[in-house]
Amino acid sequence: MFGLEGKRVVITGASGGVGMALVGRFAELGAVVVACDVPGTDFGALPVDRYHLFDITDRDAVETAARAICEDGAPDVMVSNAGWTRAETMAQLTTERFDHEMDLNFRGAADLSRALLPAMRANPSGASFVFVSSVNALAHYGNPAYAAAKAGLGAWARALAAEEGVNGIRANVVAPGSIRTAAWDHRIERDPAILERVSSFFPIGRMVAPGEVANAVAFVASPLASGITGVTIPVDGGLSSSHLPFVREIA
Numbered sequence: 622m623f624g625l626e627g628k629r630v631v632i633t634g635a636s637g638g639v640g641m642a643l644v645g646r647f648a649e650l651g652a653v654v655v656a657c658d659v660p661g662t663d664f665g666a667l668p669v670d671r672y673h674l675f676d677i678t679d680r681d682a683v684e685t686a687a688r689a690i691c692e693d694g695a696p697d698v699m700v701s702n703a704g705w706t707r708a709e710t711m712a713q714l715t716t717e718r719f720d721h722e723m724d725l726n727f728r729g730a731a732d733l734s735r736a737l738l739p740a741m742r743a744n745p746s747g748a749s750f751v752f753v754s755s756v757n758a759l760a761h762y763g764n765p766a767y768a769a770a771k772a773g774l775g776a777w778a779r780a781l782a783a784e785e786g787v788n789g790i791r792a793n794v795v796a797p798g799s800i801r802t803a804a805w806d807h808r809i810e811r812d813p814a815i816l817e818r819v820s821s822f823f824p825i826g827r828m829v830a831p832g833e834v835a836n837a838v839a840f841v842a843s844p845l846a847s848g849i850t851g852v853t854i855p856v857d858g859g860l861s862s863s864h865l866p867f868v869r870e871i872a
């Protein structure tokens with residue numbers, strides 16, 4: 622139904638919380654899943670057809686991996702999902718943390734898409750990019766370097782969409798709100814009640830689930846979304862559409 626049967630889908634951060642949901646959803650939809658993650662990753666029982674292990678912040682490693690990925694055929698879809706943040710505020714940023722969060726969340730994603738683009742451009746049935754960003758790119762929810770890097774992905778996707786549409790390329794962004802994955806473990810260790818408290822800020826009354834993000838990514842990556850390019854789709858349970866504490870105050 623999604624038209625993804627037999628399509629070669631490259632997914633970064635494929636063993637993470639959202640990554641596993643993405644791998645599962647694309648596999649269910651009949652795609653050939655090309656999983657990417659850091660060296661040493663074990664994909665276990667995940668339905669992965671091919672895998673490439675490299676650090677996305679290592680530019681030479683990205684070039685080498687892109688060549689290896691394309692040796693098996695041009696990708697139809699690249700899902701940029703690898704990402705990470707720890708510096709919650711400006712005060713917590715050091716030069717090293719700043720560089721790492723920008724390199725991982727923006728530069729690595731941009732480098733890999735640039736390296737895969739020539740092969741994807743030559744794909745006769747067209748191709749698409751989906752960049753997993755964050756609501757942090759839409760308004761300030763903390764994590765300044767990560768937020769700036771994720772906002773950069775929006776500009777990058779729009780540039781790809783505008784310049785490469787003529788070559789059959791679409792590029793979009795999915796911006797999740799908070800998702801309960803390993804990315805929250807360090808916060809929960811610090812404050813076990815944090816999930817319950819932040820849930821009250823979401824109009825749907827909860828954080829979103831990895832599968833809900835994967836559904837949106839699969840749709841926007843697929844031919845069903847053939848008219849959609851250059852946009853950012855929040856998958857955030859309404860978080861960025863409202864400010865519930867304010868609404869509650871005036872009620």
Ligand SMILES: NC(=O)c1ccc[n+]([C@@H]2O[C@H](COP(=O)([O-])OP(=O)(O)OC[C@H]3O[C@@H](n4cnc5c(N)ncnc54)[C@H](O)[C@@H]3O)[C@@H](O)[C@H]2O)c1
Nearest residue numbers: 634636637638639676677702703704755798799800802804
């Ligand atoms: N969890 C949330 O609350 C949340 C909210 C908004 C957006 N996101 C975004 O969703 C995406 C997935 O996050 P998640 O919650 O599944 O996190 P996660 O920590 O479970 O997974 C992140 C993945 O990225 C990989 N990765 C980390 N550094 C890498 C590197 N240098 N090179 C290659 N791969 C690397 C990890 O190995 C892991 O597989 C990220 O881009 C994240 O920014 C997450």
